[in-house]
Amino acid sequence: MTAEARIVDRPDQRPVTVRTALREGAEFLSRLGVPGARLDAEVLLCRVLGCGRGKLFVAFESILGAEAMKQFHSLLRRRAQREPISYITGHREFWSLDFDVTPQVLVPRPETELLVEVALDILGKRRSSSRILEIGTGSGAIAVTLATQRVEVEIWATDLSAGALEVARHNARRHAVEERIHFLQGDLFDPVRHWGEGFFHLIVSNPPYVPRRELEVLSAEVRNWEPRLALDGGEDGLDFYRRIFFAGDVFLAGGGYVAFEIGADRGAEVLPVLEQQGGYLPGTVYYDYAGRERVVAARKLR
Ligand code: SAM
Ligand code: GLN
DSSP states (O other), X not given: XXXXXXHHTOOOOOOOBHHHHHHHHHHHHHHTTOTTHHHHHXXXXXXXXXXXXXXXXXXTTSBOOHHHHHHHHHHHHHHHTTOOHHHHHTEEEETTEEEEOOTTSOOOOTTHHHHHHHHHHHHHTOSSOEEEEEEOOTTSHHHHHHHHHOTTEEEEEEESOHHHHHHHHHHHHHTTOGGGEEEEESSTTGGXXXXXXXXXXXXXXXXXXXOGGGGGGSOHHHHHHSOGGGTBOXXXXXXXXXXXXXXXXXXXXXXXXXXXXXXXXXXXXXXXXXXXXXSBOOOEEEEOTTSOEEEEEEEBOO
């Protein structure tokens, strides 16, 4: 029986070594065109065995038990449906911190670490404690990371999705910063409206920014599994920038900042939205590790 038949049709009970199980698992995913097949097979087997990848290599020649084999095959079949590896394992690393993720939240992306860097840089220029608003917190990756890196900040984090906020709260508890983050459900600024004008020193957001027509050409992992609410940026992908820049300066203290993630190389489209609003100094574009425009930040005029 081929490895594929064994995995898809009926996991047989023939004992194999960890090495063979991994090879067959990787071949199975690879034949189906799953990107990163070998690494994913390793991660999934680690999940089953409850060990780190290092330990997996040490155990190469040991025999995989029937129950472990069955579980491994079931996870491989999920991955073959292009379910993101992070939803299968329930975890994702961001800024070297471990975050719980579920299909209620966007899987935090490595590019978003640049937004955290820029935000930390902005906070570094301030002498006193800072009040931060994060719009669309999802897993809480940005808010929780900022809170772990700066003890003097207090954060208000909003999301339209109650399911996402539940995950974010859990992540804040895990990293012991829940007392300094207020998670609030609602549309953009609605949940913080009564805090009034000039309250925040920094507004950060990685808003949904995929142009609607491009939603269908995203990878199967993103298109079929991640929440639409986290991705759909309207007709041209700029809806959230218009809404947040327009209303945002009212909530900022004098000299406060906005810092946003943008779609790759979309600075030339986002900067004019900022300029049209008129309440900010000229924005700065920051580049991610792939050399692509990824963050826009600007200071409130006065
Ligand atoms: N901050 C997380 C990150 O960077 O990984 C998640 C960012 S995800 C691109 C955008 C988030 O905005 C999603 O969690 C989505 O639920 C939320 N969202 C979408 N529309 C919203 C709205 N009108 N008001 C508040 N949050 C919204
Ligand atoms: N970076 C995400 C993607 O590649 C999009 C996230 C967003 O819309 N903010 O699909």
